[in-house]
Amino acid sequence: MAVKAPILELEDVHTYYGKIHALKGVSCTIPSGDIACLIGANGAGKTTTLLTIFGVQRAHRGKIKFKGRPIHHLRPEQVAAQGISQAPEGRQIFPRMTTLENLEMGAYLRSDKAAVENDMEWVFGLFPVLKDRTQQLGGTLSGGEQQMLAIGRALMSRPELLLLDEPSLGLAPKLVERIFETILEINKKGVTIFLVEQNAHMALTISNTGYVMETGKIVLTDHAASLLKNEKVKKAYLGE
């Protein structure tokens, strides 16, 4: 099996919220083209990890490398320019901008108009319901629609790495299935996906690699398929 070059590497990353030591030396390597998921209990530090990657939280110690280049000292707007985008926790839709405008904001850094339009058509293809709501204000969309919009917006920058924070949160099972199917479709186009999820089962099912996080550290790394069969994981996160 060919070794895929890592697109994202975290080396002993420590993050603090004031005096609280949230990430206590997180290390992981995500191969390019993978779907990797990070599972763990509430408060384990999963969202903090994604925020630290993006520079929204400062990494006080350790290194983060994207395609081999260090990014841990970059500000969020600079991280975005590297080719990473995120659909963050809580979706963070701009409430008083329309669906269309939210998507346009995703492509803020791009200047290739024709390609942007193509990508927007692709996003509408992935999430047809958004096309019906282009002029509707983001704040008035339903939870599921907002989640789709958040992912669509993140795709508009043509990222190489897409970070997804709890995409299934608060959504009906059918919708969750649809979203995970879409994640697979997006990955087929070559976008590496790093997924943080409460719904461990679904996450591990679609992922190649899985990381289990407990109280600020990654305690288990393995192929997702193996983790699904792992006794400890089954007990703690798969409810078996």
Added chain:
Amino acid sequence: MDNASFFIQQLINAIFLGSIFSLIALGYTMVYGIIELINFAHGELFTAGAFIGIIVLAALQNIGFVETHFVLTLILVFGMAMAYVAVLGVAIEQVAYKPLRKASRLAAILSALGMSIFLSNGMMLSQGVSDRAYPAILGMDGFSILDARITYGQIFIIVLSLVLMVALNMFVNWSRLGKAMRATAQNQTMARMLGIDIDRTIRATFMIGPALGAAAGVMVGMYYGSVRFDMGFIYMIKAFAAAILGGIGSIPGAVLGGMIIGGVEVLWSAFLPSEWKDVTTFVVLILVLYFRPSGILGEHVSESRV
């Protein structure tokens, strides 16, 4: 004056005054929308605009420019006043507000207050304590509708305000930077994660908002004929009341609020003793802040930041 004429006259006055209040209120609302800070120095920016207007006008009069190139004169006066205050606005932001973005609200408010005191005294020292007269270039010509009178000067000011407001609306809704400003105002962190340079959008806000206030300052100076270093205070209060009433952070709200406050002021002057007019403004302001701080068009005001 018969009833119809009276009504028309009050309407004209209300629209005139309301336009000016709206322009100033827009400055408040834009800044508040993006960094959640009441720019106490805004009144001084308004006054500075009026002073620069007078300075440019006086200089142009000296070289006899005004009679020969009237339209160009107006463009230069307004343009330079707005440009100057845009620079001043950014300077204040860089020096007094930007370093305090992560600090407590108290610190930011006190810094803003300090800047306000500094600027008004600076203008007092450089421009003098007494009124400075505006050359009367707008004239008193006009026409009558029934018995109500409207001057060309008033029409000019109303039209110019309208143009500025429409231009702002187009900018904010259709331009890349304008949309970035809206995004930054609605969710700063997410905007950054999309690559938006929020320092730049905040600087832009501090150029546009104050510039609108400056335009209002020139209008007030030109129309009422004089400028004083402390004229900003009462306009600041009224415009602030307008911005809150319409919904702080909302651009249409600022316009709506401005018109309402303008209307209230005109009606009050028509029927009630004028010494108590300013007290009423303050009372209205306090009532609005107490009963409906989110204003008419405003969204829910978060309680988290104190």
Added chain:
Amino acid sequence: MAKADFKKFIIYSLFLGILILPMVGFPGRSFETARAFTIWGGIVGILAFWLVSKTVRRSDMYQRTAAHLAPFRNTVSRKFSKFPTKYYILALIIAVAAYPLLADNYMIDVGITCLIYIVLGLGLNIVVGLAGLLDLGYIAFYAVGAYSYSLLNLHFGISFWLALPIGMVIGGIFGCIIGYPTLKMRGDYLAIVTMGFGEIIRLVLNNWDKLTKGPNGLLGMAKPAVVYPAFTESGLGWVVYSLKSLHALYYLMFIIAVLTVIGVRRLDNSRIGRAWVAIREDEVAAELSGVPTTWLKLLAYAMGAAFASVVGAFFAAKLSYTNPNFFIFMESCIVLCIVVLGGVGSIPGIILAGIILIAVPEIFRELQNYRMLAFGLAMAAMMVLRPEGLIPASRRKRELHETDQFAPEDLKDGG
């Protein structure tokens, strides 16, 4: 010289030029070249000085010299901090008490004004510093005190000493009235509302001619008087000694000031004071812990108002005159400046700031015009550079720097 710093210097100078030259250069119709460029040049000079000093401080020679001197500096500062505070306070009290004996009438008057503003600052400190409520209309309570005494004395002949507690109660009531609507408000709005109230009171005093004689003010109040038993021509009787001389008034104000300092210190260390700190830090948490926030906030306003009323009454009695123009918004700003510059919550800081802000412009008359200009700039600069003030209150310094990011030593940047 660091290139970035030099670039900054050039850019700042240019921007300052764009901003200053038009304003300063055109007080009339023509450009006053000399005046404009002198002022611009002066400010550029200050910037240049800053640039040079920064370069010097960065240089090797300076660093080495500083390292050499460090042990000396440490021993000296240790010696100073070991000196018990009691002696400082004693020295201060003696100095202030002896002052009138050494100064002329004009300077005694300045001293009285200083003390007045210091007491006002301490009173505002209760609201802003202890309870954390930004009050921009504080001077209104000063006005209430002044007018209460004036009206009580002119219409009912009530003496100063009797009017004092009545004035405090009236002030306290006003404090509650003004405080009540602001209970649920956030910082910015709180500031605006209190400013509004301050202005409303001034405007009412100005317009309600019947009660207050409007802009003419009230005239002819009696000075405070002291009554004591002594031998007169008709035997043992009461002597009324009216405190008319500046010396007497100074000592009266001095006593008021000392009582205020004692009162504020007591409050600071009391249960109420600690409850205020809890509200200031996190109101929601305080309320959940059972702190009666509503009552305590009103109490803060009321107490601050009471102190202001006392000084207000004194002020009216001293001049035998009062006028709405004494109580404009700028006065509230001055008191706020004193509190902020001295250090919110810091008694010694406020005293120092009061002395600097009031006395210095009096001593150096030429600086009078630039007083508020400097205050405003100082307030903004303080917030940016040293928010804890000149003499920080020990609690405050911890609060303000707790949220600082971790020190650079913690970051081992491998990048």
